[in-house]
Amino acid sequence: MYQNRLFIKNIIQGSDTVYLIVGLGNPGKEYEHTRHNFGFIVIDQFAEKYQVSFQKKKFDGVYTSFFIGEEQVILLKPQRYMNLSGSVVKQFVDYFKIPLSHVLIVHDDLDLPFGHYRLRKNGSSGGHNGLKDIEKYLGTREYNRLKLGISKRQDMDTKDYVLGKFSKEELDQIHQMMDELLSILSDFVVMDMDRLMSRYNHKNCLKKEEL
Numbered sequence: 001m002y003q004n005r006l007f008i009k010n011i012i013q014g015s016d017t018v019y020l021i022v023g024l025g026n027p028g029k030e031y032e033h034t035r036h037n038f039g040f041i042v043i044d045q046f047a048e049k050y051q052v053s054f055q056k057k058k059f060d061g062v063y064t065s066f067f068i069g070e071e072q073v074i075l076l077k078p079q080r081y082m083n084l085s086g087s088v089v090k091q092f093v094d095y096f097k098i099p100l101s102h103v104l105i106v107h108d109d110l111d112l113p114f115g116h117y118r119l120r121k122n123g124s125s126g127g128h129n130g131l132k133d134i135e136k137y138l139g140t141r142e143y144n145r146l147k148l149g150i151s152k153r154q155d156m157d158t159k160d161y162v163l164g165k166f167s168k169e170e171l172d173q174i175h176q177m178m179d180e181l182l183s184i185l186s187d188f189v190v191m192d193m194d195r196l197m198s199r200y201n202h203k204n205c206l207k208k209e210e211l
Helices: 002-013 035-049 082-095 129-138 158-162 168-190 193-200
Strands: 018-023 056-058 061-068 071-078 103-109 117-120 144-149
Touching: 018 035, 018 082, 018 168, 035 071, 035 103, 035 144, 035 158, 035 168, 056 082, 061 082, 061 168, 071 082, 071 168, 082 103, 082 129, 103 129, 103 168, 117 168, 117 193, 144 168, 168 193
Parallel strands: 018 071, 018 103, 103 144
Antiparallel strands: 056 061, 061 071, 117 144
């Protein structure tokens, strides 16, 4: 309890050691385990790894806070639906005075095959409504993201596809890759983005025999 109070005091004052990791998704039980909620799925598992829960609320987001070593971490799940995520992220960045180099957005990506991931320091939204809104509010494309592949379906409407639920087989595959994804989030807090990309982007996916 004392550590959490100290954490809030430090981030209000502004600290170069505060990190913000944001999982994107839609709130509500009807959206659980949907492709568009891949970011929520990963961020929930990361919170579980560090034995914290999303009990705090601020700026239309639920969040939690803890330490990795000496580094302070905020995990955030915006609650204004995917295409309105930007204002929530912007308010957290401004209120806690977090440099954009310390912000990581975790989100689904149609252009990557399922089971693949990619770390990026910048780039376009690729048509992702959550990223579009974040770019709008931050006023830049220069922010870090962890892209989680969900593949594309040419025979389905994109909205129906991303709001569709992962199959049991897909959830099992996500479970297989979760340890590596959580390692990426932990390492984001202790190494710069260039080193992080160099360490993980050459892996990029599960081994074929695991898929």
